[in-house]
Amino acid sequence: MHPFVFLQLGQDIVQTALSLFSEKGYEATSVDEIARKSGMVKASFYKYFKSxxxxxxxxxxxxxxxxxxxxxxxxxxxxxxxxxxxxxxxxxxxxxxxxxxxxxxxxxxxxxxxxxxxxxxxxxxxxxxxxxxxxxxxxxxxxxxxxxxxxxxxxxxxxxxxxxxxxxxxxxxxxxxxxxxxxxxxxxxxxxxxxxxxxxxxxxxxxxSMQDNAEPVKPWNRWLEVTSIIQSMHSAIDTLDLHEAVKDDYYSILEKLQAEMSGAVTETAHVKALLFFLGQVTELQDLCEKLRITLKP
Missing domain, CATH: 1.10.357 (Tetracycline Repressor; domain 2)
Structure with a gap:
């Protein structure tokens, strides 16, 4: 394969991945999906990227x-x-x-x-x-x-x-x-x-103190973790085999949870109650626990 064609195909995969990551989140996007959207089989993907x-x-x-x-x-x-x-x-x-x-x-x-x-x-x-x-x-x-x-x-x-x-x-x-x-x-x-x-x-x-070679400040990292987990929870709800009205209820609860966590104090009784409710869904249990750990001071 001509080097230019190889490079172009690699860039096409990157752009496809960017679109999928943005839509579904990094964790929820599989190599299979990236390869399929790029018009290739999974084995071909690994010619360009190891993982x-x-x-x-x-x-x-x-x-x-x-x-x-x-x-x-x-x-x-x-x-x-x-x-x-x-x-x-x-x-x-x-x-x-x-x-x-x-x-x-x-x-x-x-x-x-x-x-x-x-x-x-x-x-x-x-x-x-x-x-x-x-x-x-x-x-x-x-x-x-x-x-x-x-x-x-x-x-x-x-x-x-x-x-x-x-x-x-x-x-x-x-x-x-x-x-x-x-x-x-x-x-x-x-x-x-x-x-x-x-x-x-x-x-x-x-x-x-954010210099090019410095560790990023902890509050910024924590905020990124919370945002990432919320996005993963939203993607998990998308995949649930439930009536749309029920899904809408879960989306609404997730929005309330996110709004509640935007305040100065995040470990409130309301946040704990919302997490407890969402945690009853099997597909959300691990994410709720991860969020609890992240929110601890």
Whole structure:
């Protein structure tokens, strides 16, 4: 096989996997499904990747290379002001998250399995790289006096980007990216101004110690684990052989559980009651137990 054809087929598998991981979650997607959607038999898949884990590492590497290439061009563009550079940074993030389904890298990989350690480290490195580049642009625009709060602001903006991409209509997305980036710029201005308010005191949620070679902060890891487990529970409910109305009830309970855990205190009686109810379903028992362990302080 010609090297170019081999490379192209490998990239096609990566794109197919990205789509499936985004839709179903990493754990719930099998090699059989990836191969079938890619138009090949399972044995052919292993000509390109040794395992699903190696495939995920390839997707992260592909996204990392793409992001770094785009950000390098942005940094070298001397015609843009610091404000314009930050807006274009948001455009790049919006478009790359949408194009590559990058949010699956942050929400679909469970961190607690030792077999996923290499994946989680690669994913964390990508997330930290993006955050640090954004941090650098913010310092150039707003100064370094309030830099301790910038990671909190980055977390808010990043969550908004991911949230929008999950709900975006693909027919309108391309035309909206510039407008959305300017909107996120306005939100950033408001947040920075709020941090500068001498009458307000703000607790720092995300410590400014996220360097390229540092371990990611624990609250971020915990949040990723919870989000991944919730997604796996949703996928498990999808597969249940139940009437749609009953499934809708389980989805509703899962939404209530997620909403309850968004508060400052997650180990509430309400959370325990919801987990107990969901845990009565055999297919959800292990996931409920995993969530209980994750939520312990």
């Amino acid at each position: 699903k884990e190696e495939l995920m590492l390839s997707t992260i590497a592909l996204v990392q290379e793409d992001m770094e290439r785009e950000l390098e061009k942005l940094y070298l563009n001397s015609e843009l002001s610091p404000r314009e550079k930050l807006i274009q940074f948001y455009v790049i993030c919006l478009e790359r998250v949408y194009q590559n389904k990058m949010h699956l890298l942050f929400f679909s990989v469970t961190l607690v399995k030792s077999t996923d350690k290499e994946i989680s480290q690669a994913r964390d490195k990508l997330e930290i790289t993006i955050s640090n580049r954004c941090m650098d642009l913010m310092i150039k625009l707003y100064g370094g006096e309030w830099s301790d709060y910038y990671y909190d602001i980055i977390f808010v903006i990043k969550s908004m980007i991911v949230g929008y991409v999950r709900l975006a209509d693909p027919e309108f997305f391309a035309s909206e990216s510039q407008m959305l980036a300017k909107f996120f710029m306005s939100i950033t201005d408001i947040l920075v101004q709020g941090m500068n308010n001498p009458d307000s005191h703000h607790e720092i949620m995300w410590k400014p």
